[in-house]
Amino acid sequence: MKLLLSAYACEPNRGTELGNGWNWALNTARLGHDVWCLTTVEGRESIEKEVKRLALPNLHIVFVELPALVDKLFDYHLGFYPHYMYWQHRAYQKAKELNKEIDFDLVHHVTIGSLQMGTALWKLNKPLIFGPTGGGQEAPRALNKYFYRWWKMETMRKVISELLLSLNPNARKAMQHASLVLTTNQDTYDMAQRIGALNPKMFLDTSLPEDFYPEAYPERLPDHTLKILWVGRLFARKGLPLVLEALSKVRPDVKFELTILGDGPMHDFVPGWIEEFKLHGKVNWKGQVPWDEVKRAYTNNDLFLFCSLRDSSAAQFLEAMAYGLPIITLDLHGARNLVPDDAGIKVPVSTANETVKAIAAAVEKLHDQPLLRRQMGTNGYKFSKSQTWTVKTQHINDFYSKYTQAKPAELTVQH
Missing domain, CATH: 3.40.50.2000 (Glycogen Phosphorylase B;)
Known part of the structure; x- marks a missing residue:
């Protein structure tokens, strides 16, 4: 043709x-x-x-x-x-x-x-x-x-x-x-x-190209600290401050560490957000990193948390699923269609306060249920192979x- x-x-x-x-x-x-x-x-x-x-x-x-x-x-x-x-x-x-x-x-x-x-x-x-x-x-x-x-x-x-x-x-x-x-x-x-x-x-x-995937599904041993990953450009529509505010509302007994990979126009705001939401010691912002380091991050974390406020179909979701990470996102736009219902938690969008509470509750749920994290990760991994x-x-x-x-x-x- x-x-x-x-x-x-x-x-x-x-x-x-x-x-x-x-x-x-x-x-x-x-x-x-x-x-x-x-x-x-x-x-x-x-x-x-x-x-x-x-x-x-x-x-x-x-x-x-x-x-x-x-x-x-x-x-x-x-x-x-x-x-x-x-x-x-x-x-x-x-x-x-x-x-x-x-x-x-x-x-x-x-x-x-x-x-x-x-x-x-x-x-x-x-x-x-x-x-x-x-x-x-x-x-x-x-x-x-x-x-x-x-x-x-x-x-x-x-x-x-x-x-x-x-x-x-x-x-x-x-x-x-x-x-x-x-x-x-x-x-x-x-x-x-x-x-x-x-x-x-x-x-x-x-x-994704076939050579993107790990050789096998990455098994993760449950740890006392929930390792959370966020990957993206620091554009306003990517919703990083929403994620940070939600994490500030997570129960005090839930130990977590958020890794942020990416840079962009909102660069100068990040230290202020960490201060505002009292997340010192819980956030590791690495900025723009080489692609190999992004892959390692997909392997070494337990959960992908990405709540874009406007996105056609963010590639990060598929990348995270290819490495067996369960997803927490908003039930909105591309995420609604791209992320299978059994591969993560899609939070309904309502008022700002209610949305923040719902994201925090989703983090708590996946912290408390490592078997659910694994099941969601496995489902996402299988789905990613069809894409x-x-x-x-x-x-x-x-x-x-x-x-x-x-x-x-x-x-x-x-x-």
């Missing part, structure tokens, strides 16, 4: 969307398809090095360059939006040229995974698969205090999201022309339906076969 991928974010040996874009390109090519992947010039050096190393003759990376003035927009917080919109325009022009020569069988938009931003490639009038995508999730207003000064930016994001849904033709047109729209959470599924998606389907976008890139791309390959010739109108009859 001659496949055109749109992967604005794409770079080997990276996490999040950059890694997703690269892995979709690499793994679809490994299935035997002739893959042309449109991306930015940002990761060009590392991409070209990896492509040369792999020597896959059916993997073609097409770099879509932008004028220098437009590229500078990427350095500003809200500059991403016009940067991406302009890149879409140039990517479509390039795709149109390529299509005259190659005549693609199918188009697959993989990153950016934002429903509101859409894709201009619907104009090629080819079978289109859009996603996996997020974008429908909104941070709960009841927990806005944990955003500190960043709540204004969160509010602005919501306004921009609604404007894009109303004014960006590439959002609605992509939904209406796509043979299949894959959404990572229920919030985005509902949004896709609202703006006219003919065939939305839930599909987790988080996957490898090999398995995921095989699922996508089934979609490719099914939807290559089908028209959107035919799909509405089938479903």
